[in-house]
Amino acid sequence: MKLLSTLCCGLFFTVPLFAEGLSRNEKGELASPHTDVTLTESQKEELEALHTVTFTKEQWEELRKIAPNTPKRLEHIYPVTYADCLCDMGDDHYGVLQKNGDVAVFHANAQSSQDFFYKFNYAEHLTFHVDSRGQFHLNGTLVKFPILLQAIRESGTNLSKEQKGRTIPYTPSATIYTPVGAAPDDTAYAERIATLKRELAAKGWKCDGPYPPNQ
Numbered sequence: 754m755k756l757l758s759t760l761c762c763g764l765f766f767t768v769p770l771f772a773e774g775l776s777r778n779e780k781g782e783l784a785s786p787h788t789d790v791t792l793t794e795s796q797k798e799e800l801e802a803l804h805t806v807t808f809t810k811e812q813w814e815e816l817r818k819i820a821p822n823t824p825k826r827l828e829h830i831y832p833v834t835y836a837d838c839l840c841d842m843g844d845d846h847y848g849v850l851q852k853n854g855d856v857a858v859f860h861a862n863a864q865s866s867q868d869f870f871y872k873f874n875y876a877e878h879l880t881f882h883v884d885s886r887g888q889f890h891l892n893g894t895l896v897k898f899p900i901l902l903q904a905i906r907e908s909g910t911n912l913s914k915e916q917k918g919r920t921i922p923y924t925p926s927a928t929i930y931t932p933v934g935a936a937p938d939d940t941a942y943a944e945r946i947a948t949l950k951r952e953l954a955a956k957g958w959k960c961d962g963p964y965p966p967n968q
Contacts (some may be wrong), residue, residue, distance in 0.1 A: 775835060775849060783833070788819055789855040797854075804830055806848055806856055822861035824894040830856060864896065866903040873908035873956075879927045881949065883963070885935065887942040889949070898945055905952045927953055929962035937963040 776784045796806050807826040808816065816823040827848040835849070849857040872879060872891065882890040889896055896904075929946055931937050937946075950960045 775831070775833075783849060783857055786860040787849075787857040788816060788860070789851060789857055790816070791855050800830060800850070800856075806830060816858060820858075820860035822864055822895065823858060824861075824892075825890070826893040827856070827858065828892065833857075864900050866900050866907055869896070869901070869904040870908070873904055877923060877925055879925070881927060881929045881962075882966070883929065883931050883942045883946065885932045885941065887945055889945070902948070902952055905949075905956060908956055910957050924957060924959050926959040926961065928964065929960065930966050931963045933966050935965075937965075 778784045790806075790808070790812055792800065792806065793809065796809075800806055805826055805828055808823075813823070813825055830848045830850055832850050833852060847859065849859075851857055869891065880892055884890065887898075889898055889901055891901065929949070931939070931942070935941075937943075946963055953960045
């Protein structure tokens with residue numbers, strides 16, 4: 754495994770997304786603090802098939818030492834030459850495929866409710882995983898519970914999408930999963946799950962669970 758931190762790795766920044774694409778310096782290099790990760794053969798296959806990268810346990814541990822909010826999985830990977838508009842892509846954590854095959858992982862900033870605006874206003878389905886300490890992971894990203902609730906409360910209702918020139922309303926859904934071997938009513942997280950479901954329901958979300966993993 755190779756992790757190479759570059760560009761002020763003691764500082765945490767969100768990934769800069771502009772109308773012209775990724776932020777670069779005068780040499781054309783990525784301008785924001787990031788860590789280059791060398792992919793395993795399994796990760797290369799995942800990238801080719803799914804355009805995502807799921808970090809190994811060792812990679813994730815090292816990345817979170819630098820940027821604690823780094824998610825377990827990068828949901829979007831862009832080539833280093835990407836120059837199109839990224840302004841409507843939301844708040845997902847991105848990776849950039851470098852010319853040498855490494856993936857640049859940007860250093861995530863301290864969280865705020867606005868980081869999750871896109872998910873709660875445009876996503877049709879979200880997945881929450883609760884760990885044994887009662888912490889919530891939203892689509893692979895660890896989110897502080899007060900920020901999670903604030904993001905839901907700040908989101909809109911009556912969601913709709915454009916399809917074939919028509920505006921179609923839809924009911925967003927969410928699924929909650931509990932840790933392996935744990936009871937769904939464990940006191941470590943039962944009250945928080947009930948609160949989360951109540952807040953989602955108030956915004957019109959259909960919420961299923963809690964279920965054990967992989968159900």
